[in-house]
Amino acid sequence: MGVIRPALISALAAWCGATALASEVRLSGAGATFPAPLYTRWVSEYQREHPDVKIDYRSIGSGGGVKAITDKTVAFGASDAPLTEKEIAAMGGTDAVVQFPTVLGAVVAAYNVPGLNKPLQLTGAVLADMYLGRISSWDDPRIKELNPGVALPALAVTPAFRTDGSGTTYVFTNFLAEQSADFKGEVGTGKQVKWPLGQGGKGNEGVAAVIQQTAGSIGYIEHNYAVANKIASAAVQNKAGKFVSATVESVSLAGEGAATGMKGTVLRADAWNQPGEKAYPISAFTYVILYRNLDNIKAGADARALMAFWWWCIESGGKYATEMEYAPLSPSVRDAVAKALGQITHAGNPIPAGR
Amino acid sequence: MLRWACRLSGLVIAAMLAALILVLANSALPAIRKFGAGFITSSEWRVNEIERPLRGPDGKVVMGEDGVVMEILPPAFGALPVIYGTAATSLIALVVAVPLSLGAALFLVRVAPRLRIAGPVSFLVEFLAAIPSLAFGVWGLFVLAPMFQNSVAPLLRRILEPVPGLHWLFFEKITVAGRIIERPIPLNGRDLLTGSLILAVMILPIITSVSRDVLRSVPRIQIEGTLALGATWWQSCVAMLRYARSGLLGAVLLGLARAAGETMAVTMVIGNNNQISASPFAPAQTMASLLANEFGEATDGMHRAALLYVALILLVMSLAFNVVARKLVVGRPSHAVH
Amino acid sequence: MSLSFKESRRRTASAFMYALCAASTLAIVTVLLMVAGYLAWIGASSLSWNLLTTVPTGDVANPGGMRHAIDGTIVLVLLAAMLGVPLGVLAGIYLSEYPEEARLTGPLRFIADVLTGVPSIVVGILGYELLVVPVSRLTENSISFSGFAGAGALAFIMIPIVARTTEEMLRLVPRSYREGSLALGATRSQTIFRVVLPGAFGGITTGIVLAMGRIAGETAPLLFTALGSRLLTHDPRQPFPSLTLQIYTYATGPYPEQRRLAWAGMLVLLALLFVLNLAVRIVAARQARGRLH
Numbered sequence: 001m002g003v004i005r006p007a008l009i010s011a012l013a014a015w016c017g018a019t020a021l022a023s024e025v026r027l028s029g030a031g032a033t034f035p036a037p038l039y040t041r042w043v044s045e046y047q048r049e050h051p052d053v054k055i056d057y058r059s060i061g062s063g064g065g066v067k068a069i070t071d072k073t074v075a076f077g078a079s080d081a082p083l084t085e086k087e088i089a090a091m092g093g094t095d096a097v098v099q100f101p102t103v104l105g106a107v108v109a110a111y112n113v114p115g116l117n118k119p120l121q122l123t124g125a126v127l128a129d130m131y132l133g134r135i136s137s138w139d140d141p142r143i144k145e146l147n148p149g150v151a152l153p154a155l156a157v158t159p160a161f162r163t164d165g166s167g168t169t170y171v172f173t174n175f176l177a178e179q180s181a182d183f184k185g186e187v188g189t190g191k192q193v194k195w196p197l198g199q200g201g202k203g204n205e206g207v208a209a210v211i212q213q214t215a216g217s218i219g220y221i222e223h224n225y226a227v228a229n230k231i232a233s234a235a236v237q238n239k240a241g242k243f244v245s246a247t248v249e250s251v252s253l254a255g256e257g258a259a260t261g262m263k264g265t266v267l268r269a270d271a272w273n274q275p276g277e278k279a280y281p282i283s284a285f286t287y288v289i290l291y292r293n294l295d296n297i298k299a300g301a302d303a304r305a306l307m308a309f310w311w312w313c314i315e316s317g318g319k320y321a322t323e324m325e326y327a328p329l330s331p332s333v334r335d336a337v338a339k340a341l342g343q344i345t346h347a348g349n350p351i352p353a354g355r
Numbered sequence: 356m357l358r359w360a361c362r363l364s365g366l367v368i369a370a371m372l373a374a375l376i377l378v379l380a381n382s383a384l385p386a387i388r389k390f391g392a393g394f395i396t397s398s399e400w401r402v403n404e405i406e407r408p409l410r411g412p413d414g415k416v417v418m419g420e421d422g423v424v425m426e427i428l429p430p431a432f433g434a435l436p437v438i439y440g441t442a443a444t445s446l447i448a449l450v451v452a453v454p455l456s457l458g459a460a461l462f463l464v465r466v467a468p469r470l471r472i473a474g475p476v477s478f479l480v481e482f483l484a485a486i487p488s489l490a491f492g493v494w495g496l497f498v499l500a501p502m503f504q505n506s507v508a509p510l511l512r513r514i515l516e517p518v519p520g521l522h523w524l525f526f527e528k529i530t531v532a533g534r535i536i537e538r539p540i541p542l543n544g545r546d547l548l549t550g551s552l553i554l555a556v557m558i559l560p561i562i563t564s565v566s567r568d569v570l571r572s573v574p575r576i577q578i579e580g581t582l583a584l585g586a587t588w589w590q591s592c593v594a595m596l597r598y599a600r601s602g603l604l605g606a607v608l609l610g611l612a613r614a615a616g617e618t619m620a621v622t623m624v625i626g627n628n629n630q631i632s633a634s635p636f637a638p639a640q641t642m643a644s645l646l647a648n649e650f651g652e653a654t655d656g657m658h659r660a661a662l663l664y665v666a667l668i669l670l671v672m673s674l675a676f677n678v679v680a681r682k683l684v685v686g687r688p689s690h691a692v693h
Numbered sequence: 694m695s696l697s698f699k700e701s702r703r704r705t706a707s708a709f710m711y712a713l714c715a716a717s718t719l720a721i722v723t724v725l726l727m728v729a730g731y732l733a734w735i736g737a738s739s740l741s742w743n744l745l746t747t748v749p750t751g752d753v754a755n756p757g758g759m760r761h762a763i764d765g766t767i768v769l770v771l772l773a774a775m776l777g778v779p780l781g782v783l784a785g786i787y788l789s790e791y792p793e794e795a796r797l798t799g800p801l802r803f804i805a806d807v808l809t810g811v812p813s814i815v816v817g818i819l820g821y822e823l824l825v826v827p828v829s830r831l832t833e834n835s836i837s838f839s840g841f842a843g844a845g846a847l848a849f850i851m852i853p854i855v856a857r858t859t860e861e862m863l864r865l866v867p868r869s870y871r872e873g874s875l876a877l878g879a880t881r882s883q884t885i886f887r888v889v890l891p892g893a894f895g896g897i898t899t900g901i902v903l904a905m906g907r908i909a910g911e912t913a914p915l916l917f918t919a920l921g922s923r924l925l926t927h928d929p930r931q932p933f934p935s936l937t938l939q940i941y942t943y944a945t946g947p948y949p950e951q952r953r954l955a956w957a958g959m960l961v962l963l964a965l966l967f968v969l970n971l972a973v974r975i976v977a978a979r980q981a982r983g984r985l986h
Binding site for chain 1: 750751752753825826829833835837838920921922923924926931932942945946947948
């Protein structure tokens with residue numbers, strides 16, 4: 001005991017002493033899991049230049065992000081589904097809200113089918129019927145027809161889906177609903193829908209885990225989650241009838257066509273099912289949601305730090321996006337974002353761009 | 356002075372119970388008003404609105420004067436699937452756990468002391484009770500579920516599928532566009548059955564240790580009397596069980612209450628699908644896992660109120676189980692720590 | 694002939710049931726060893742010094758450690774204990790030492806028992822409705838999800854447990870002690886503080902430590918209160934990390950390196966609980982023996 005006690009006390013002292021303090025800025029954000037790997041990267045890269053700014057982004061799903069910013073429990077919210085009119089009203093109307101895209105991503109149809117010699121090709125209609133339960137085996141004639149020369153196993157199809165409110169679900173269901181009237185009528189579109197069958201997972205992380213652990217599963221996840229976890233994903237037929245895999249280029253192309261109408265402070269554009277032979281069909285912008293007057297943040301310095309971070313992301317974050325399979329914003333979209341960010345104030349004072 | 360401090364602290368406990376009921380009921384009020392008791396019997400849980408062509412009773416699309424007639428399905432919140440999930444998992448868990456626990460309790464009371472292993476075995480059982488449910492969840496997700504997916508479930512299918520009358524175990528029926536299709540259930544290992552088994556493992560310790568205490572308090576004379584009359588070991592055990600039956604029922608109910616409210620472990624292995632399927636091989640959802648999955652993200656007011664309604668039902672249910680159980684195990688020492 | 698046949702069948706049945714009971718015990722013990730053994734096996738292979746000292750990096754291939762979560766759990770449990778221990782112990786004293794108020798203590802004891810059976814997820818939701826939403830409104834959103842809210846939810850679980858174990862332990866103190874003290878002219882408060890509480894000190898401490906172990910392993914009450922965080926923080930006004938929340942996030946995700954951390958973190962948690970349990974039991978056993986001699 002005589003030896004243990006001093007040792008314990010010194011260990012305890014070391015434990016407590018290691019905590020950082022000083023005048024650092026702490027900001028919290030919450031929302032979409034879709035861009036979470038990128039946001040986490042952005043935060044850590046930004047912290048290298050600004051060690052006094054700590055940003056805690058929690059990927060809890062787009063639904064959670066909208067809820068958190070509406071309840072003002074976070075500095076910023078993030079969502080892949082643009083705010084609905086009801087949600088904008090709950091935040092105080094169009095004039096009170098700034099919503100801007102940060103990056104484009106692809107929702108991929110990722111699958112776990114052992115022993116395939118080639119990546120699969122799928123159409124929206126076939127995907128819809130897999131989720132509706134009409135296609136119940138991987139050697140279904142309709143999958144075979146799309147994939148000549150691929151030895152498909154007689155393995156049961158397990159659709160994997162999100163259990164939480166999700167922008168990824170919003171994008172995916174909207175895409176499928178355009179391809180299949182039955183899907184639109186049975187499942188519909190939205191951040192959270194009722195799936196007739198399959199396995200639920202929480203967040204893109206959870207769905208990716210379900211796909212990994214389930215032979216015969218198919219799920220919709222952001223491209224980065226598939227690449228980082230070495231999960232195969234299908235080439236999906238686009239509006240022009242071509243089968244296209246998700247790449248930074250094919251997603252950028254989809255974004256270019258979609259983004260013409262971005263104006264004001266609540267920016268949005270639907271990037272799925274865009275024309276163009278090389279455009280990836282299930283592409284989507286992902287958004288950050290702020291209050292136009294940042295009264296959800298107490299200190300002016302904190303508000304300025306938050307805006308400095310987002311300016312940095314928009315201006316310098318593109319190269320990290322590309323590294324992680326996201327498509328950076330095109331110059332014209334960046335201009336629209338800059339205009340929207342310029343409108344932001346704190347306690348009535350404008351916040352200058354940059355730092 | 357001390358009396359008042361103590362009395363006040365005592366009243367805090369009463370206030371806690373009151374807060375639980377009042378706060379949940381108050382927040383659930385919009386859903387209670389809107390759905391009433393029908394909430395419990397409605398099986399549709401859908402957050403989004405659906406607009407679709409109206410179909411007649413024949414399954415055909417109804418045509419109006421200006422083309423197809425559309426129907427709009429507003430969001431629907433019905434708790435039947437999660438109530439079913441909770442009931443089914445808890446019952447299966449009890450069926451598995453109760454015989455094992457009673458057997459072990461008898462062993463601990465009648466045999467272990469003579470072998471001088473009552474202490475270590477009791478310690479193990481109580482440590483099992485102290486293991487966080489998250490640990491069981493992690494174990495269930497990475498050990499039990501893959502085992503079921505890869506060996507147990509396929510084996511069961513091979514054995515049971517040819518048996519007449521067991522077809523429903525391995526097939527599910529889905530309605531698409533007015534037509535019912537039947538498809539084989541993929542055996543993923545994350546389903547109602549796995550959830551139930553994890554629950555069974557988790558309620559073993561509480562039922563075992565409470566039953567052990569109940570059996571221990573059976574007067575010795577009861578056992579010695581039967582033995583003197585020439586009863587076998589087992590017959591005297593039966594006499595013991597019969598003598599202690601109300602206390603044992605209390606032990607079982609405590610296990611049931613724990614099973615019904617268990618969250619993390621179940622969420623990780625049950626597949627999280629708000630559906631009612633006859634087959635235990637289909638994914639399901641319990642009240643607790645629904646709350647863990649959706650409460651954090653519920654933006655819509657009615658969605659949140661409906662979740663709070665579910666929480667209220669879960670609370671009232673487990674309170675009821677506990678009240679009855681405690682009444683049955685009257686005079687027993689507290690099992691609070693288990 | 695038929696009688697002895699019946700007799701032998703009776704004995705066989707008994708032996709069979711005896712074996713079944715032994716098998717049940719064996720099965721339960723085996724399950725425990727399987728769970729704990731598997732966690733220990735995989736956890737130990739992932740354990741490293743970095744786990745205890747570093748914080749998440751944000752890089753999924755090289756995710757860093759769980760220092761923030763370990764600290765978070767320690768702080769949450771201590772905060773919860775600061776609220777839960779005094780309230781629980783005082784309530785326990787009330788239940789045991791004021792028999793003349795049985796009209797109140799009877800129902801309170803029952804309520805405390807029933808509260809120990811409330812599902813922890815429901816406690817988490819109450820925590821959100823009672824500690825997150827109103828506090829967020831009152832502080833104009835500068836505090837919302839917080840370590841305080843998480844600790845409050847944990848204290849909610851802790852109070853009835855501590856109250857009931859305190860009561861049980863106080864009841865073990867012989868009546869004659871109290872009577873002697875009162876006969877010597879001590880007041881009731883003096884008797885409780887100088888005679889009864891010291892007599893039950895060991896047992897009450899055991900109960901408190903076990904209750905702390907129990908809340909250290911809770912996840913569901915923290916989901917919507919402390920919320921979790923990737924940052925090292927000791928400021929309970931912030932969203933707060935905990936070992937259980939971090940393990941849950943990592944275990945349900947797809948990244949192998951994070952899963953290894955989940956295993957290792959679980960091992961740390963289990964080891965902590967195991968040592969707590971063992972220590973408490975050894976101390977309790979020693980005290981019981983001491984009392985006999």
